[in-house]
Amino acid sequence: MAVKKKSSEKLKALKPSGKRDENFFQLVFEVARQIPKGRVTSYGAIAACLGAKSSARMVGWAMNGCHNAKLNVPAHRVVNRNGMLTGKFHFSPPEKMERLLKKEGVKVKNDQVQDFKKIFWDPVEELSF
DNA sequence: CGCCTGACGAAAC
């Protein structure tokens, strides 16, 4: 913490607002909110969108604060590269995640998104970052 | 101040 990371440069390039750190969480939430209904994306895709593709973990970490976010964050639309609902256990009721996905037209089988590649929503392309 | 953990990903075996 004593020393700022180079990552700040990447984020700064994307969001020259002069802010970072906590803003990283905000960015993740922002992208997550833009996920169309009935579509899903991966942590890595969001990370790549933010310029931290190597740090897909950070995206998941940011989601850790999704409950802390004021606005509703459709974290249920975010799954891992495998299309598996890895974070379903982090929801209030774990079943709520796949339930929401099914409700939106996303087929979920055994904690795994069916036709994941088909309904995959890439923020990098859609948002053209 | 240092070590461990973590909702991932890609490479290695």
Next chain:
DNA sequence: GGTTTCGCCAGGC
């Protein structure tokens, strides 16, 4: 092709 390990970066203790 499935399973296991390492790597990334940041936050919590």
